[in-house]
């Protein structure tokens with residue numbers, strides 16, 4: 001039988017243990033970290049005096065971040081450096097390029113699972129990646145110098161004074177709005193560019209073929225339409241390449257232009273696009289049509305924001321409701337109005353070729369994600385990437 005004292009002790013321990021185990025790490029906070037002088041917000045927790053952030057946040061530095069399911073470890077890669085941080089361990093396994101061996105090094109704190117997500121000690125990881133780290137107590141902020149230049153590869157509008165403008169339609173192909181858009185474009189004799197989702201091509205290959213047959217630009221918009229910021233680097237690569245392969249299969253060709261879902265991406269995602277040889281196309285005119293905007297409201301935005309080299313963002317797929325009636329109603333009016341103002345409609349590919357003739361793209365830091373982003377339309381499908389496992 002338990003004595004009253006023992007039961008009391010057990011009760012006290014039962015109440016105390018969660019606070020001992022979780023302590024201050026249960027407080028999830030949010031603050032900006034300065035990465036190459038650009039403030040980028042992150043969720044974080046303080047644990048034993050260490051600043052712990054979601055492992056994927058490190059993608060903003062340009063480093064590749066992956067997950068190894070076998071070893072339950074986060075794998076970081078930048079330049080010639082590669083190391084793995086296993087969850088629940090206070091060490092890292094570092095890959096030695098010259099010997100091909102993994103060598104274990106202690107860390108001052110352990111990598112943790114927080115709400116199903118790996119959190120890593122930011123300062124230690126950044127230093128291991130060869131980055132400069134500075135904490136300024138006056139402003140209570142952390143500054144990271146990445147020493148990892150990522151060539152600029154993001155285009156909001158083409159650098160041209162010529163009155164060229166590009167219509168772009170995202171998220172298709174599908175069989176309700178896409179045929180209506182195609183018939184308006186055909187009637188007006190105007191080309192557009194379709195940023196297609198790989199999975200949608202498998203559902204509507206004939207409509208995909210019609211888009212290409214009508215002379216429109218084709219472009220990659222991932223396979224599942226996930227927010228790239230929250231995907232492991234190898235998943236991002238897979239999302240892009242599988243869509244490229246599907247276009248090659250259905251059309252016999254593939255594009256070199258890409259748009260990230262929601263216009264959201266990190267420097268590591270741009271590095272992948274550079275690696276594959278694709279341009280990151282954003283927009284300069286956001287019609288906000290996905291929100292069920294009326295044709296009148298869309299026209300107001302077009303008149304306000306259209307400019308030479310402009311890229312107009314519209315959609316041709318809406319999963320939840322028929323919200324794009326305004327897009328269909330506005331389209332002939334957009335074409336007529338802008339043509340009256342002297343604009344010529346071109347595909348993104350043609351626009352980039354024109355730009356190449358005028359201004360060669362500058363090398364430097366990738367630009368940051370734009371502020372305006374449509375809300376999530378589809379849930380990402382979790383995928384575990386395969387990376388070389390660290391030796392135990």
Ligand SMILES: [Zn+2]
Pocket residue numbers: 170171221225261262
């Ligand atoms: Zn989209």
